[in-house]
Amino acid sequence: MHAAVRRASLLTRSLHTTAPVMGRFALNHTMLRVKDAKQSLDFYQNVLGMELSASLVTDLLEKFELTQDPFVPHAVHESPGSDFTNYFLAFPEEGKENLSKEEKAERKFKREGVLELCHNWGTESDPEFKGYSNGNEEPGRGFGHIALSCEDVEAECARLTDLGVQFKKRPEEGRMRHIAFIYDPDRYWIELVPSGGKKGEKGM
Amino acid sequence: MHAAVRRASLLTRSLHTTAPVMGRFALNHTMLRVKDAKQSLDFYQNVLGMELSASLVTDLLEKFELTQDPFVPHAVHESPGSDFTNYFLAFPEEGKENLSKEEKAERKFKREGVLELCHNWGTESDPEFKGYSNGNEEPGRGFGHIALSCEDVEAECARLTDLGVQFKKRPEEGRMRHIAFIYDPDRYWIELVPSGGKKGEKGM
Numbered sequence: 582m583h584a585a586v587r588r589a590s591l592l593t594r595s596l597h598t599t600a601p602v603m604g605r606f607a608l609n610h611t612m613l614r615v616k617d618a619k620q621s622l623d624f625y626q627n628v629l630g631m632e633l634s635a636s637l638v639t640d641l642l643e644k645f646e647l648t649q650d651p652f653v654p655h656a657v658h659e660s661p662g663s664d665f666t667n668y669f670l671a672f673p674e675e676g677k678e679n680l681s682k683e684e685k686a687e688r689k690f691k692r693e694g695v696l697e698l699c700h701n702w703g704t705e706s707d708p709e710f711k712g713y714s715n716g717n718e719e720p721g722r723g724f725g726h727i728a729l730s731c732e733d734v735e736a737e738c739a740r741l742t743d744l745g746v747q748f749k750k751r752p753e754e755g756r757m758r759h760i761a762f763i764y765d766p767d768r769y770w771i772e773l774v775p776s777g778g779k780k781g782e783k784g785m
Numbered sequence: 786m787h788a789a790v791r792r793a794s795l796l797t798r799s800l801h802t803t804a805p806v807m808g809r810f811a812l813n814h815t816m817l818r819v820k821d822a823k824q825s826l827d828f829y830q831n832v833l834g835m836e837l838s839a840s841l842v843t844d845l846l847e848k849f850e851l852t853q854d855p856f857v858p859h860a861v862h863e864s865p866g867s868d869f870t871n872y873f874l875a876f877p878e879e880g881k882e883n884l885s886k887e888e889k890a891e892r893k894f895k896r897e898g899v900l901e902l903c904h905n906w907g908t909e910s911d912p913e914f915k916g917y918s919n920g921n922e923e924p925g926r927g928f929g930h931i932a933l934s935c936e937d938v939e940a941e942c943a944r945l946t947d948l949g950v951q952f953k954k955r956p957e958e959g960r961m962r963h964i965a966f967i968y969d970p971d972r973y974w975i976e977l978v979p980s981g982g983k984k985g986e987k988g989m
Contacts, residue, residue, distance in 0.1 A: 605935050606834060606876050608898035609978060611815045612929030630810060672810050675895070690934045691879070691980040694812035694897025699929060713927035714918070721925025723917035723971070725816030725903060730894045731809050767927070774813060776895040 610669065610695035611727060613769055614713050617705035620766045621698050622668060628744055629729070631670040631696065634689050668698045696727065715768045726762070726770035734761055734773050814873065814899035815931060817973055818917050821909035824970045825902050826872060832948055833933070835874040835900065838893050872902045900931065919972045930966070930974035938965055938977050 615621040625631045671694055674680075680688070689695070704710045716724030731737050735752055738761050742748070749762035749770055761773045819825040829835045875898055878884075884892070893899070908914045920928030935941050939956055942965050946952070953966035953974055965977045 605980075606933040606941075607879070607935075607980065608815075608876060608900060608931060609934040609980075610932045611812075612932070612976075614927055614929060672812060672897075674897075675811070690978050690982055692897075693876075693878075695932075696812060697929070697932070714920070714925045716918070716920060716925070716928050721918045721920070721927065723818055723925065723973070724920050724928030725818060725901070727812060728814045728816065728899075728901070729810040730813040731811075737810075769927070772816075774894050776809075776811065776813075778894055 607691060607693050609690055609693060610697045612667075612697040612699055613727075613767070615698045615700055615767050616710065616712060617766065618666065618668065618698065618700035619705070621700075622670075624766050625670050625696065625698070628741070628746060631672055634669045634671055634685060634695070664703075665699055665701045668700070669695055670698065671695045713767050715770060717770060726772050728772035728774050730774045730776040732776055734759060734775050737761075737773060811895060811897050813894055813897060814901045816871075816901040816903055817931075817971070819902045819904055819971050820914065820916060821970065822870065822872065822902065822904035823909070825904075826874075828970050829874050829900065829902070832945070832950060835876055838873045838875055838889060838899070868907075869903055869905045872904070873899055874902065875899045917971050919974060921974060930976050932976035932978050934978045934980040936980055938963065938979050941965075941977055 622633065626633060669689065671689075671692065674688075674692055674694070677684075677688070714721030716722060717726075738748070738752055741763060747764045749764055750760075752758055752761045759775055763771050763773065765771055826837065830837060873893065875893075875896065878892075878896055878898070881888075881892070918925030920926060921930075942952075942956055945967060951968045953968055954964075956962055956965045963979055967975050967977065969975055
């Protein structure tokens with residue numbers, strides 16, 4: 582169907598739909614494939630401070646009474662016959678920092694801001710594996726980045742520099758001095774934006 | 786640097802870092818490039834129910850006293866010399882559904898669950914443009930999907946089917962009967978997951 586026709590069709594129909602459950606969505610998570618789960622979990626947990634949530638992985642670890650070491654992809658199947666592991670990470674939610682483990686587990690598919698890292702087993706040690714596309718070059722352009730907001734971008738960048746994190750754009754580079762871009766271990770871009778907006782500019 | 790050495794280096798250093806601002810991050814947004822802003826905004830607003838937030842676009846529209854029609858990329862520059870427009874969309878936040886326009890604007894870089902759609906002008910009418918990679922095939926594999934949670938996946942799927950939305954996986958297909966995958970106008974995957982977890986399975 583021609584795009585314009587299809588669009589008109591969607592619009593017309595949506596106007597005639599009562600849509601009883603519309604608007605109860607939450608943007609729960611973004612999924613990225615990673616080459617090396619250990620390296621990525623180190624980065625997102627220890628460098629950025631995300632928490633590995635009660636997840637499919639930890640649920641399965643408990644179910645099979647395995648060690649709580651999350652680095653045992655060879656021992657845990659996401660589902661029968663699968664050869665990947667998904668890790669769900671998130672920052673503590675504003676106003677919900679002190680939830681119990683049970684309350685966090687209960688909220689994990691209700692909340693926003695979750696990052697799912699999908700590790701297809703073996704890529705970390707496969708010399709033939711070429712790595713994933715970060716989405717910002719051809720071929721493979723499409724996905725851009727995830728963005729983390731924080732109070733003080735410059736202070737974070739100083740800390741990240743000290744940890745050896747690689748920058749695509751430091752705050753002092755380019756025209757937009759209030760933001761930065763770092764690379765994660767798979768070279769995905771992560772934007773750092775001030776949670777209070779751009780200093781000195783109304784409405785930003 | 787060898788990956789293992791680099792990882793050890795990061796870990797050792799992070800243990801020695803006081804990290805004063807660590808943990809105040811929020812996963813603010815995910816950025817995807819889209820071919821046709823009109824079509825994508827129709828889909829994310831009218832089909833899925835996201836709201837176009839006070840954004841760079843609307844800020845600039847106000848600044849230059851332009852019409853509030855968001856479909857005027859030819860008239861608005863994100864910044865001098867740029868030829869793209871970014872649209873920021875989000876669902877109303879749980880417990881914050883009735884915020885004023887000013888309160889929403891104030892929260893836009895503090896909150897989680899924002900989707901940024903980047904439209905590079907002209908792709909919508911360029912016969913040479915091949916479209917973006919959705920990240921799930923070679924070349925360009927990397928990004929996977931975004932996921933929306935909702936109370937009743939089956940009811941949403943019925944409504945989306947009625948609207949002519951294309952499915953990658955309906956709930957009744959495959960092994961995982963509690964989730965679905967739809968396509969957005971650029972063929973990005975959108976997972977639909979139940980906010981209450983998988984029915985009948987503890988801990989999911």
